[in-house]
Amino acid sequence: MRNGSVQHRPFFKVLVANRAEIALRVMRSARRLGLGVVAVYSDADRDALHVKQADQAVRIGEALPAQSYLNVPAIIAAAKASGADAVHPGYGFLAENEEFAQACKDAGLVFIGPSPQAIEAMGNKAGAKEIMKKAGVPIVPGYQGIEQGDEVMFAEAKKIGFPVMIKAVAGGGGRGMRLVTDAASLPDALRSARSEAKAAFGDPTVILERAIQNPRHIEIQVFGDSHGNAVHLGERDCSVQRRHQKLIEEAPSPAVTPELRAKMGEVAVAAVKALRYEGAGTLEFLLDERGEFYFMEMNTRLQVEHPVTEAITGLDLVELQLRVARGEPLPLKQQDIKFSGHAIEVRLCSEDAGRDFMPQSGRMARWQVPDGIRVEHALQSGSEIPPFYDSMIAKVISHGATREEARGRLIVGLERLTAFGVTTNQAFLMSCLRHPGFAKGEATTDFIGAHRDELLAPRADAIFDVVLAGLLLYVTNSRAPSWRIGRSLSATFPLPAKIEVAGQRYELEITRERDGSYIVITDGRQDKFEIDQLDPDAIRFRHDGVMDSAKFLRDGDQLYLQQRGIPFAVTDLTLAAPKVAATNGGDGKVRAAMNGRVVAVLVKPGDRVTAGQPVLTLEAMKMEHIHKAGSDGVIAAIDVAEGEQVTAGRIVAEIGAG
Incomplete structure (x- = not known):
């Protein structure tokens, strides 16, 4: 165990040992309290928004996390060089690293989080389960032993019974986690989980658990202070996941009754008091169909999804962290905490949902966020999305008087958000939110797996996107005879076009009529458009008697188009030479x-x-x-x-x- 408790004293300048949206989030609350803020950055983040908006920024190393955001000596040195007297770890990276918390303490810095001792106790999943078991908290049957040989793990898996879940002991976020359904799959799953755990957390040790089929993932937000006070702020439902990583979170859970909330909250607060825990924390549980819950782990940090709790409680959780770290008592008791309405958050990730959520990196050519909804991000048009860090690039959060109101607002917010240049899961998130199972509040951790084909299915009139893309290429192309809006003395000859959308190629013919309308023909289909307004980044048009609009960005032979919230990329192949598509097969x-x-x-x-x-x-x-x-x-x-x-x-x- 590490030494000592949380170190309290006034502080005036906070170094945020993290990047991107969470760095900006912490800075916002710190400035509200009159504190100075310091950013750190890797070579990949030299021009990042969190660097530009800090009072000071210090380079801590090269792009790889091990050389920068996981580099404890470099971060401590940055704090000293900048005159910071406190460090906020954010989430991920070093947020749950007891050695980092101890290093801050040894350097005379206030670590804005729990004590190194508490982090160590909860950071090891095996040890945490033993502590919770002794405290009477129900846990999932499994193996948490120190013997890690393949033969031992195989024998223990057979005792538990398949399916089993492999989990890294030193971290979370879905990394180092594998579901194993049969004995033959265990060796490869162990190798992969250990490798991923080693890369993410520096520790390849794993545990085994019985896999509870089709549960809900429910977590309880807790806070403790140095005066012995502890409260819970209700639950969050984080059941919608891919690769064991959360995509959609909401509060309250549609599956948790007031009685169950009180019971889970009581267990969580008892654990906080037993640990003498200070700061923000989250206890994660699996909730089965019978309403029984089982402890999974405790995250000794702020969670990505904390905004939904903020929305329904009216509290600033980062501000609470800062105040508790200064030694102040929590400003409210359990009976003072009230819940208002419903909140839902989605994680916008740079990944291709149609290719098994393959991570994407590159330049965000255009980035625009809508008014009227909370968007946590650190992006601007031209931002680079590096391949070295987590794929989450933004969080979109809605709040409404009811769950249905929050869901509707979130869908509209996503429709109005623009992310051109890097493939994201924007359309997939909207598909999840619109799915009847989610709308009814029935989603479990198997939601995406069970409905994958439905969620990834193109919309019924997807060919309309192709037709609209052809029109936009025509009217924005310097090769077009004229794209002035209005009547013409004569019609134009049909102009052929070849485009590629989502790997499929299409041939079109576009003609401008004398009345100023446009005819687009493809695959035996004919569509007529009237253009009411054409701006550099948007078009308003009439089609079949309906006025509609779309956003777009023309970048050479590439066209980015978003219509009714669904973004896609189009390549103009009209003048392109034929090329052989890259494969992972036929050419060896x-x-x-x-x-x-x-x-x-x-x-x-x-x-x-x-x-x-x-x-x-x-x-x-x-x-x-x-x-x-x-x-x-x-x-x-x-x-x-x-x-x-x-x-x-x-x-x-x-x-x-x-």
């Missing part, structure tokens, strides 16, 4: 599916492989992605080395006939 080349770092090469030249066999593993945005052989054959060459950074599309392995 295995190509990187994204920018990332090679963490494991699983074969060597001369090895015989079969189609679908894992060849290597890339890590991007803190998640591992296995790349497989596209055909049978013999490995002719491995073109990368472990630890090497690669770009999307690069050839990483070659397979010859054999």
Whole structure:
């Protein structure tokens, strides 16, 4: 165990040991209390918004997290150099690292969070479960032993009974977590989970748990202070997840009754008091269909989804963290906490939902957030999304008097948000929010898996997007005879166009009529448009008697288009030379599916492989992605080395006939 308790004293300048939206979030509350703020940054974040908006900013290393945001000596040195007297860790990175909390204390800095002792006690999942078990908190059956050999893990998994869940002991966020349904899958799952845990948390140790099928993921927000006070701020339902990472969170949970809330809150507060815990924390539980709940873990930090709790309580949780760290008592008792309305948050991520949520990086060509809804972000048009960090780029939060009102407002907010240049999960999130199962409050942790095809299905009239894209390319293209709005003395000849949308190619013909309207023909379909207004970034048009609008961005042969909230990218191939599409199969080349770092090469030249066999593993945005052989054959060459950074599309392995 680490030494001592939380260190309290007045502080006046806070260094935020994090990046992007959470760094800005902490700065906002700190400034409201009259505190100075200091940012830290890696080489990849040199021009990031959190750097530009801080009072001071200090470089802490190269792009990789281990060399920057996980670099404890560099962050302590940055605090000293800037004159900061307190450190806020945000979430992720070092937020739940007891050695970092101890290093801050040893350096005379106030760590805005719990004591190193509490972080250590709860940071090890195995130890945390033992503590909770002794306190009478129900836990899931499993194995938390120190023996980690494959034979031991296999034997313990058989005792527990499949399916089992592998979890990293040293962290959360879905990293180092694997669901294993049968014994044959266990060795590969253990290897992958350990590797991911080592990369994310520096510790490959894992535990095993019985997998509770189709539960809800419910967490209780708690706060403790140095005066022995502790409260809970209700629950959050975080059941909608992909890859064991949360995508949608809401408060209160549609499945939690006032009686169950009181019971879970009582358990959570008792745990806080037993730990003599100070600051913000969250106890996470699985809730089964019978209303029974089981402790999973305690997060000793602020959660990504804290805004939904803020929305229904009216509290500023970061401000509470800062006040508790100064030694102030919590400003309210349990009976003072009231809940108002319903709040829902979605995590906007730079990932391609249609490609198994593949992380995406690159330049955000245009970024616009709507009025009337809370958006936590650190983006602006032209921002670079680096491949080294988490894929979450923004959070969109709605609040309403009822759940249905909050859901409706959130859908409208997402429709009005613009993110051009990097593929995001914007459309997928709207699909989730509109799904009848979510609308009825029935979503469990299996929601995305059970409804994947429905959630990813294109809208019924998706071909209309293609038609509208053809029109926009025509009227914004310098090759077009004229795109002035209004009547013309003569019609134009049909202009052919070739475009590509979502990997599919289309041929169109566009004609401007004498009355100023446009005819677009493709695949036997004919559509007529009247353009009411054409701006550099938006179009208003009439189609079938209905006036509508769309946002767009023209960037050379690339067109980004968003209509009714659904964004997509269009490539103008009209003048392009034919090219062969990259594959991971027929040509014998295995190509990187994204920018990332090679963490494991699983074969060597001369090895015989079969189609679908894992060849290597890339890590991007803190998640591992296995790349497989596209055909049978013999490995002719491995073109990368472990630890090497690669770009999307690069050839990483070659397979010859054999």
